[in-house]
Amino acid sequence: MTIQQLPETLINQIAAGEVIERPASVVKELLENAIDAGARRIEIATAAGGKALVRVVDDGHGMSPEDLQLAIRRHCTSKMAGGLNAIRTLGFRGEALPSIGSVSKLTITSRVAGADSGFEVGLDGGADRPLRPASANPGTMIEVRDLFFATPARLKFLKGERAEAGAITEVVRRMAIAFPGVRLVLSGSDRMTSEFAATDDALERIRQVLGREFADNAIAVDAMREGVRLWGHISVPTFNRANSLGQYVFVNGRPVQDRQILSAVRAAYSDRLPRGRFPVVVLRLELDPVLVDVNVHPAKADVRFRDAGLVRGLIVGALRQTLEAEGDRASTLASKGLQQAFRPMPTHSSGSGAAPIGLREPQRLWTAETSPYRPQASEAEPQFSDKVAPSARSEPQDEVQSATIAHPLGAARAQVHENYIVSQTEDGLVIVDQHAAHERLVFQRLKQALHSGPVPSQMLLLPEIVDLPEDDCDRLAEQADTFATLGLALERFGPGAIAVRATPALLGETDIAGLLRDLAEELAEWGDSSGLQERLEAVASTMACHGSVRSGRRLQAEEMNALLRQMEATPGSGQCNHGRPTYVTLKLADIERLFARR
Template sequence: MPIVQLDEHLIDQIAAGEVVERPASVVKELVENAIDAGATRIEIATAGGGKTLLRVTDDGCGIDESELALAVRRHCTSKLSGGLEEIATLGFRGEALPSIGSIARLSIRSRAAGAGAAYEIAVDHGHCDGPRPTALSRGTVVEVRDLFQKVPARLKFLKSDRAESTAITDVVKRLALAEPEIRFEISGQDRTTTVFPAARDMGERIAQILGEEFSQNAAEITAEREDVRLSGLAGLPTFSRGNSLQQFLFVNGRPVRDKMLVSALRGGYADVMAKDRHPVAVLFLTLDPAFVDVNVHPAKADVRFRDPGLVRGLIVGALRQTFAEAGLRSSSEGAAGILARMRAKADLVTPAPRRFDGFAPGGYAANAHAAPRETGNGHGAYEPAASPFRPLASAAEAAEMERRPAPVSTGSSHAETRFAGFDEPGTAYSAETIEGAAPAGVTSAPADDFPLGAARAQLHGNYIVAETESGLVIVDQHAAHERLVYEALKEAIHGRALASQMLLIPEIVDLTAEDAERLAEHAEGLAALGLHIERFGPAAIAVRETPAILGQGDIAKLVRDLSDELAEFGTSDTVKSRIDHIAATIACHGSVRSGRVLKLDEMNALLRQMEKTPSASQCNHGRPTFIELGLADIEKMFGRR
């Protein structure tokens, strides 16, 4: 088959396949152009999930009449005056508008700043018409209709209108997070209107998009290393989601979905989050444009860093340090879940009529011998003389009640309320026995002296109830002790060079020459973890010693995983992560088990150690170690507020 020159229209359609994947891709390109134009208000209108209509209106600087025709031609842009090494705008390729015009009906109305009139140009599936005068006060209006109507191969792969509308909203949210000073509005026949007003700062914009709940359950990130700055908010490990849709990553203000950054985010949450959960985070990386390449893919969602190891190390280290310094912070989701379940149970209960007039003048107290009246619930009316629950007659009786020990239940069919500080299974709870259960100074300490308060009881052999100044805390003793043991093991293991086990016969692992070279460069760091390797020819590695704690494992697989990690991220965390996994397993099996009864001093000692241990708010598997209930919430449940 002979080589022929492709038709210009076909070339544009091929290029459009890389730039325009779905309606959300069109919105992304058009909104980025509006941001680059200096807009302060951007409105997006859609119909049919963006397949029928997409309209983006902005109040930016506009396009001059003489430049409208160039704007819809390929490789024409005003944003590369500094070359590819100094890209300071979101758009720069000069492909978006011509690509959209080749697969849809495109119209652009614009009035340049200071111009006396506005002009319009139309592109119908590659055929250009205009420019011609039109009516517009300022800025630019771009309309895209009948997207992919003449490209059925792409149209049939689009999702439902609802799914496409959701994707458009997600794109606008990401761009709005990067530009808090701009007002965004999304409207249309296929959606309810959503407005993100201009925010005073980034914190306000994050609250607008992710909600106040995220702001209350997030830690502020601020870190810098070698002119690379990281900032933003990272959700607490216990504030997680079932997917990664709530992860917003930005590089120099550009929303990206780079796999290296996502991997670094996961690495920062290692040891504190369950494997099937995903963190919620909004992170901004700022660095010299010369050190990052954004011209990797036409969609500009991927980036390449000159030093990926530096960037990854900054993100992982900043997240781990932030969580370690955050102290004991429990996600509000746990308390909210408890309150919601309690309210749901309360709604199922039909309360008795609130009628109590026994002590009122002229009430039943004055007619104690009269026949009781029937109430609507079938019970007799209250008679204070006959009731065992009556007000104290005098101050002397009140004092006598205070001195009287609490009753001990012996024959009830219900489980007895036991105090956790006794070894005898039949010992019942009483005020007298509490005083002797703990050493001096433990129970007498006020609850507000410690963040986790003072232990008061143990429930079901696993949950410690502690009183704090502002409410109460419920602690999972097994999860909490598991974290304490794990952190102690990690400190002992990584605080010195790990013991290694010499192989009787060195393991030879065949690799590519590039992988062998990369591993050889990291041999010194791996030796500190107990893995001793050396070059064995041009394309092989000889493993002479392995970390003793790993035992008998697949050495070849370990080495190949290391080489893959070094090739992709420039780091060698595989060995450390496997050692940490073993330490986590030891901690899990060696921690205090559920069902073990603890004395009061043991419970308080556990609480005090939690307050001094990093990441003690969640266990090694990502489960919360404690839930805090505020006194205000408890009072609301009982109608006191």
């Protein structure tokens, strides 16, 4: 069989298979061209989910008759003056228009500002329509009709009109966030009209697109490292979603869906969100175009950084620092009825591990040596009691007098259902989940120990043998050195068992078999994508859960107050490692409203 050169039309249809996956791809390419042309107002109209019609009208600088004729030819572009190493525009490949025209009926009408008239050119399934004069306003109008009529097989892979219309809406929303100074209007017979007014305020445009809820629950981020700037807004951890569709990332203004960046965002929130929940973020990376490759895929949704570690470190570090400083804020979303009266008390941590500004000097903090959960702990420290007590336990009067309600989390008054601490503040009540609260405290201690050296371990008198599937044993044995850093000494004990010889001293007595099973599951989920520090912190989070005071543990008054004081001095104590709140507050005014006293 001899080698033959493919016809130009077939080449364009093959290229269209990579560039134009669905009507939303058409809208994306045309919007990028309009913004590159300097448009300040863009109107998008669709019909039948974009399959019957996509029309994009802009007020950009327009195209001359000569440019129009070249625009429908492959690899003809005005955006490559700086070469592939200095791409500063959204489009650059010169493939979009001929690819679209090879699988649809494409009409381009354009007029340069100051010209007497406009001109029109078109493609029908790859066949040229000759250039001719046409009436037009300054700018460009592009119509795409009967998408994929020339390749009917592609139509079978499209979803219903509502789904395709939704995908187009998402593309427009991302471009609207990326370019707040451009007015965008989306309309058509298959949708309600949406308009995003131009603004100089990035947060105002975010409010237009994502709604007031995100804007009210957003924290500003702005960080710089070695010439790479990261800025934008991220949600407080309590404002989260069931999927990652609420994560908007832009690199030099280009909307991307890059796995490296989204992985870094996930790592930054790793100990603040429940499993399966995702934060809402709008993040912008700005860096020298030489340091990023946007020519990775024809759809231009992926990028590659010259120093991926630098970018990842910047994202994880900046987001974590921001969350440490302001992330304990509660979401403004509230349920109806009585739940509207409950809200987590705001805390103001310094992000450095020191006592927050404005708080009184905390009582002595529990340490690995004095933890009340460690066997043979010092008698000078608050100890948990195993003495049987009623489900609701109140403080004796002398202990009430010794504790002050002036602290942000107040003075403990009772333990109810052997799990919740009820504390009185100067202006209300605080209810603390003792297990969730102490889980965060233990985790913070483990993280601090990671930065200062190996975590102290506690040798077991006899090694504990844990039977596990062979695959799990392999994973655990491979990470034995990592676990040793956290004070957990283990080794392989035959084909289907692990021998544990020491556990972290901070954990005290713990369910070793349950801990190893959870760690094995974590390792199976990580694969090889996480960095060492992230793995260590994930292990620390799992260990903290196993080493925390359990629900049902009866506490003495001094133990409850010591827990409250340590929470006040610990950054991030408003949430456990899994993102659940550790405490809620009920203001006195809310209580009085419940009883119609206000």
